[in-house]
Amino acid sequence: MALAVLAAGATAVRALVVPRRAGWPRAAGPDPRPGRWQVVTVAGRPEDVLPTGRWPEPLRRLDGAVELHARPAPGGRGTELAARPLRGEAALPGPAAHLVGDDLGLFLRERLRQVKQLAETGEVLRADRSPVDRPEAAG
Amino acid sequence: MRALCWAGTDELAVREVPDPELRNAQDMIVRVRRSATCGADLALLGGRTPFLAVGDVLGHEFLGEVVEVGPEVRRHRPGDRVVVCAAVSCGACWFCRQGLFACCDNGSTGPAVTEAAWGQPTGGCYGHPGALGGFAGSHAEYVRVPYADVGAFRVPEPVSDDRAVFASDAAPTGWMGAELGGVGPGDVVAVWGAGAVGQLTAGAALLRGAERVIVVDRHDDRLRMVQRHVGAEPLNYRYVDVAAELRERSGGRGPDVCVEAVGAEAEAPGRWGGGADRPLALREAVHSCRKGGTVVVLGTWTGFVDAFPLGAVMNKGLSVRSSRQHGQRWIPMLLDRMARDELRTEHLATHRLPLERGTEGYALFRDRADGCVRAVFSP
Ligand SMILES: [Zn+2]
Ligand SMILES: [Zn+2]
Numbered sequence: 001m002a003l004a005v006l007a008a009g010a011t012a013v014r015a016l017v018v019p020r021r022a023g024w025p026r027a028a029g030p031d032p033r034p035g036r037w038q039v040v041t042v043a044g045r046p047e048d049v050l051p052t053g054r055w056p057e058p059l060r061r062l063d064g065a066v067e068l069h070a071r072p073a074p075g076g077r078g079t080e081l082a083a084r085p086l087r088g089e090a091a092l093p094g095p096a097a098h099l100v101g102d103d104l105g106l107f108l109r110e111r112l113r114q115v116k117q118l119a120e121t122g123e124v125l126r127a128d129r130s131p132v133d134r135p136e137a138a139g
Numbered sequence: 140m141r142a143l144c145w146a147g148t149d150e151l152a153v154r155e156v157p158d159p160e161l162r163n164a165q166d167m168i169v170r171v172r173r174s175a176t177c178g179a180d181l182a183l184l185g186g187r188t189p190f191l192a193v194g195d196v197l198g199h200e201f202l203g204e205v206v207e208v209g210p211e212v213r214r215h216r217p218g219d220r221v222v223v224c225a226a227v228s229c230g231a232c233w234f235c236r237q238g239l240f241a242c243c244d245n246g247s248t249g250p251a252v253t254e255a256a257w258g259q260p261t262g263g264c265y266g267h268p269g270a271l272g273g274f275a276g277s278h279a280e281y282v283r284v285p286y287a288d289v290g291a292f293r294v295p296e297p298v299s300d301d302r303a304v305f306a307s308d309a310a311p312t313g314w315m316g317a318e319l320g321g322v323g324p325g326d327v328v329a330v331w332g333a334g335a336v337g338q339l340t341a342g343a344a345l346l347r348g349a350e351r352v353i354v355v356d357r358h359d360d361r362l363r364m365v366q367r368h369v370g371a372e373p374l375n376y377r378y379v380d381v382a383a384e385l386r387e388r389s390g391g392r393g394p395d396v397c398v399e400a401v402g403a404e405a406e407a408p409g410r411w412g413g414g415a416d417r418p419l420a421l422r423e424a425v426h427s428c429r430k431g432g433t434v435v436v437l438g439t440w441t442g443f444v445d446a447f448p449l450g451a452v453m454n455k456g457l458s459v460r461s462s463r464q465h466g467q468r469w470i471p472m473l474l475d476r477m478a479r480d481e482l483r484t485e486h487l488a489t490h491r492l493p494l495e496r497g498t499e500g501y502a503l504f505r506d507r508a509d510g511c512v513r514a515v516f517s518p
Binding site: 040041043078106109110113116117120121125128 | 157159160162163164165211229230231232233236244245246247248249250251268273274275283285286
């Protein structure tokens with residue numbers, strides 16, 4: 001099982017290493033390296049953000065396709081929650097692939113943000129419906 | 140309902156659009172009583188903002204009456220008269236808990252866009268639809284207010300709609316300008332821009348005990364307003380050398396705090412503005428500021444600025460600070476000051492129009508025609 005919760009203290013040395021971006025800032029765009037960790041910081045303790053053996057929604061459907069780590073953030077900022085595709089591949093295997101567009105990193109980031117929003121505010125913020133969604137409202 | 144919509148580059152139209160609906164448990168619906176124009180909208184109006192679509196509703200500074208609340212809303216009930224912070228912020232993330240509401244992690248439904256543009260996602264804002272937040276604007280009959288308990292504030296009885304509507308954005312932005320500058324007793328403060336934000340920055344600086352506050356602009360009518368309603372000193376750059384004048388009025392030192400409240404869209408093309416590549420007011424602020432002083436960037440900027448005088452910043456030991464406003468932090472205090480008559484803002488609403496005449500209101504506002512500082516719409 002790829003799920004691992006790292007508590008504070010001694011086990012924290014096993015914490016994931018998030019590669020730092022080096023060099024000059026680049027134009028925005030998909031990261032060319034496959035398998036990069038996507039990380040968000042979530043208010044709350046690691047055991048609340050990622051209870052042992054249980055995947056938070058809406059990541060559950062990706063079980064088996066990505067690995068997930070949580071560790072305490074420095075300075076009391078909560079929990080660093082990270083996900084990356086198993087085996088460092090840029091594409092997801094099997095049925096999970098159907099859930100994802102062509103940018104896996106972006107997809108994982110979006111899902112992590114939803115986990116964060118649920119944990120912090122209790123809901124995933126929805127956009128207003130655009131008039132385009134509602135053909136009865138032609139201007 | 141009726142709403143003022145973007146209809147293409149430099150084109151607005153009042154149209155029939157769908158009523159907003161509760162989309163989250165912490166949402167409420169507000170019936171708009173006042174909605175103010177803002178310089179930040181001019182970038183949208185000019186069509187320079189990606190993801191804006193024809194039919195999107197503009198406007199982010201508003202006041203109204205609660206008509207419907209979601210099941211998780213605790214602080215408001217139908218009938219309440221509320222002013223709503225222009226920034227959409229969750230109140231729960233680390234940034235919100237530090238009081239950095241504009242930096243909220245959870246306030247936008249399209250965080251990937253701002254993350255790509257600026258390296259980090261920021262909080263949301265009304266009237267920045269599409270991927271830039273996802274919330275329809277306030278130039279409409281009704282608005283959906285997400286995180287209602289965090290962003291909406293009951294208006295004290297004695298405060299009029301025309302005064303309180305400025306607590307939505309312009310007043311907290313002005314207060315923040317003085318606070319980021321660390322303005323205190325004895326300071327000399329210069330503010331570039333005599334629009335609503337510039338005037339309210341000057342007023343905040345005086346409330347915080349500044350010794351002298353000087354406002355720089357090109358329009359005599361606005362500068363007279365600054366003198367009469369704010370009690371600050373006017374300086375018209377069309378007639379005098381601003382840097383020399385400021386040096387003279389500050390004992391040769393330069394102002395302690397210099398606030399740029401002009402932004403990229405204020406005067407295009409002209410001495411200030413003409414696009415984000417000519418931050419002339421900001422350059423003048425950096426040049427004029429005393430050694431070790433603070434320059435605050437309050438104007439709305441979205442892209443890149445070159446020919447920024449970094450040499451002056453470094454060699455004079457300046458601090459440069461900026462933010463979008465963290466209104467949730469100051470709105471209750473500002474409403475109290477409004478209720479005590481310490482803070483008066485209604486003179487900024489130079490033009491009051493029905494929403495149906497929104498297009499005309501924006502034309503007046505954009506061209507600074509007829510002494511327009513802000514147009515305020517009532518549906
Ligand atoms: Zn505004
Ligand atoms: Zn937040």
